[in-house]
Amino acid sequence: GQQVMQIPQYQHVQEGEDFTTYCNSSTTLSNIQWYKQRPGGHPVFLIQLVKSGEVKKQKRLTFQFGEAKKNSSLHITATQTTDVGTYFCAGPHNAGNMLTFGGGTRLMVKP
């Protein structure tokens, strides 16, 4: 079945360094969503990408959807301690009407 894989699983960075997490699907996705879960919190929707090659920015966060719509990335410029959390990508399951979440990338930022 369809899988959505995320790498890396964990990332430690020094505050001010950049961070990137990658999401790869075994099948073409019609759309991809990104969520952030702070420690002890619940996932919160960040953004959705729909078009091939789409790039969207939210302040220091840049989201990309691959040309083949099988991969996506989230890049954070100059990380801050407020960026700490787990970032999940999610894409539609090819068998139905549900989202398949990647395993997440846990970001830790040293001040």
Add this chain to the structure above:
Amino acid sequence: DSGVTQTPKHLITATGQRVTLRCSPRSGDLSVYWYQQSLDQGLQFLIQYYNGEERAKGNILERFSAQQFPDLHSELNLSSLELGDSALYFCASSASGGVTDEQFFGPGTRLTVL
């Protein structure tokens, strides 16, 4: 605050027992989703309801069942509990239940099975 409420916040029970988790969706949302998150794990989709009807099913065990009521709140029933069922259970809601919908997650119910 996402607008999605879940009760209880914490639940501690013993193996073999049965529990019910409750979720009220955001006002106006017709679809409810249930997810399981084990320690340091990703989000495992369990089941989705739309306006009272089951719409999609994920890796939900036969010991687990759910329903969505006419007032749109949902309950997840977990029976014959095992140690491995200990996890955080999230409910999410969305407007129309489509895969392009933004999902709004509740605060979760932490279940501990002893």
